[in-house]
Amino acid sequence: MNQQKKREIVIPSQLLGEVKNKKAGRGTFVEKGLIYSEILGILDEKSDYINVVPIKGRYDPVVKDFVIGIVQEAMASSWLVDINAAYPALLHVNESPWDVDFGETEKYLNYGDSIMAKVLQVDKEKKLQITLKDYNLYKIKGGQIIDVEPSKVPRIIGKKGSMITLLKKYTKCRIFVGQNGRIWIDGNDVDIKKVIETINMIENESLSFGLTNKIEELLKKDAKDVR
């Protein structure tokens, strides 16, 4: 029997608990011993932490997150990359897989190029650094990119990747979901369209518990052959 705790939408200034009973987690603030929500989100109580998971808002970079970035500017020994956060991220040539000479950055990455990167560092002043130095990180070519609310990414990936695995299985597409709400899809046109439609459906569907099954049924219905 699934023990589902009733989920609740909370808003800024909503009283969630007291410091003497619980610990204030993400998305909350404390004033005079009381814990309040600081954002519009979903209440998530785990062990004795009170957290609020955001429903909306820009991507909040976390070190080691995989993200899809769009190059804004090529500078002398680094690139400025848009990762849908409140600030652009810096990619230093030393964090790239190439041997880039000073002033030659444009030869490798230019304005408008898309990259699969990883968040390397977030400092106190929120200055962000990303890296391309990992075997599964690279400059993206071909396919299509779509944008979704960063808060919906967990839903699109699914529990232990279940949703994304489904999508890949029934459409034979390569799919990469950035934690920052950007998704790259590669395959034939018809399949890419299918993936996009399915993702839009997942985005707009209510947070019901049987979503994965529902989506599988739909994908099964018009899948010609299964990988």
Place this chain on the structure above:
Amino acid sequence: MKSDIKLFIDGKRLDGRKSDELRKIKIEAGVLHRAEGSCYLEWGGNKIIAAIYGPREAIPRHTQNPLRAIVNARYNMAAFSVDDRKRPGPDRRSTEISKVISEALEHVILLEKFPRAAIDVNIEILDAEAGTRCAGLTAAAVALVDAGIPMKDIPVACAAGKIENQIVLDLGKEEDNFGSADMPLAISPRTGEILLLQMDGHLTQEEFDKAFDLALKGCYIVSDLQKKAILEKYKPILKEE
């Protein structure tokens, strides 16, 4: 502005309201596609749309504050929003209102989370009928929540005033033109802190206390409406199977 116009008829105000009654208010969150947060609000004859962009890097760079975000509120009236067409562009009144609204919002937004950034708040008055700054701030607050901006409270505003020696809540158009005092008030409803307070006209200390209490009462009523509007927009995502 003195006039022969009567503001009370048979003990009721021109639009039939009692002295402590608000005009009809309708609030809708998340109405625009490009903006990160938005709100459409109707308050009496006012029609307002507010949109949020940010937090994003503040430009030009010299406006950046290394410790926190800055709030740029821009209150603007559309040319067709008033009886005599208003020339497009900011005038001194809009500039002042933009400033007091920015300052009110800065108090409740958790600015330290976004050093060097700017939160751009756009308030557009599409149809105007007295009390636009209160309605504008109220709409901007909902838009900020809709944008996922972290705040310690959802600010709300309401005005009270004096017409024919009586203190009334939420002045309507003629009351604003021919009344003898107008006092817009914005608060942080959770703590009761005053974020915006302006007044022009003539009030005794006693009258001020009355007006303040009334405006406060109005604020709490509107605050409920803001929260309802937000939940109405987002509750459906938790629809049970």
Place this chain on the structure above:
Amino acid sequence: MTILPSIKREYLIKLAKDGKRVDGRTFDEYRKIEIEPGIISKAEGSAKVKIGKTQVLAGVKMDIGDPYPDIPEEGVMTTAAELIPLASPDFEAGPPREDAVELARVVDRGIRESEVIQVDKLCIEPYEKVWMIFIDIHILDYDGNLFDAASLASLTALYTAHIPIERLRPTLEKLQESHPVIKKYLEEHPKDYKLPLKDPPISCTSVKYNGIVVMDPSFDEEETAEARLTVATDKNGHIRAMQKGLNGAFTQEEVKKVIKASIDNGKKIRELLYKIVGK
């Protein structure tokens, strides 16, 4: 500035080579058009138009003013547009820059050249006083094709507009003391009456990217476009205004095709407009 990733641009072009558009439309198909007339009470006329996710609000205000010396018996019309920061992360506050000015002037040209407003019927006293019409366009949500949305919103606003005799009665009564002709005008027009209009021009915008021409561009298509062409046609299929924008080029063949598609779509949109304003 919002950057359109090269991948999106390339995908758009790849699909186009196969005769497809990203949202599944055909090359000359419009997104869903929604028209909401008369929503601003202070304006003499107003309308909100949605094309896809693009939203534009237009308001018509009127006032009494002096005619231009070279057309002393005609009303005066001006059109202004504001790309308010509300509508896009890339719109900045400030006086209208070239994009807003071009938008206003193109919408204006379509309305003016089609003679939809019967300006000769807007004279209060020849050489002295005429009605001035101000069309103000407010972009609320930018998702491509502002020209057509702005033009349709302005037209619908005109169709819902009434000449504000009541609101300006004090001014008219004051004027009639020194201008007896105005007294006669007031006697003939004692109440607000509908703005005298003829058949509307409909503006249709197309863009070209990589040799493909599509109508009613979405945001991504507009960002990818090299050239843009707006054509305003009347109910007889005659051309009233044209504007080519951006720094790419069209072939003569392409322009001819666009004109034909504009006339076809113009008809459909005109019918929708008539249905909404009850003509």
